[in-house]
Amino acid sequence: MYARVIQFPLKAESISEAVDYFRDSVGPALKNLEGFKNSRMLTNSETNRGLMVTLWESEAHRQAAETSGFLQDVLKHMGSYFDGKPTVDYYEVSVQV
Numbered sequence: 001m002y003a004r005v006i007q008f009p010l011k012a013e014s015i016s017e018a019v020d021y022f023r024d025s026v027g028p029a030l031k032n033l034e035g036f037k038n039s040r041m042l043t044n045s046e047t048n049r050g051l052m053v054t055l056w057e058s059e060a061h062r063q064a065a066e067t068s069g070f071l072q073d074v075l076k077h078m079g080s081y082f083d084g085k086p087t088v089d090y091y092e093v094s095v096q097v
Contacts, residue, residue, distance in 0.1 A: 001037060001093040002059045006052040006075075008086035015043055018050065018081035026074055030054065033070065035061020048083065055093065062090070 010018060022041040030036050035057040042051040056062035065071055075086060 001096065002056045002062045003091040003093055004052075004054045004056070004062055004071075005089045005091065006086050007089070008050050008052075008078075008082050009084040010043065010048045010050050010081055011083045012045070012048050014081040015045055015048070015050075018078060019043060021078060021081070022052065025077075026052075029070070030065075033061070033065050035064070 019041060026041075027039060030039050037055040037057060039052070039054045042053070044050070054062075054065075056065070071088075
């Protein structure tokens, strides 16, 4: 299994809107992508930082979600909630309990 982790600074006044958008739009859309396994959005209102974590069956499935423009569209729409540029990192899931 493979993971994509996006870290981003949030505008304090936009945290609840960002959470609503992820829950109501991004989450349901992810469920329609082949190879998608799970997602989480984490926020810290003390530091105004957030994480979006998605899990994929394979590296190819994760890459397909990016080459299709899906990830770029999400980041573009969520850009109004960000207070800086997000960073994207990739991992292989070594342990899952």
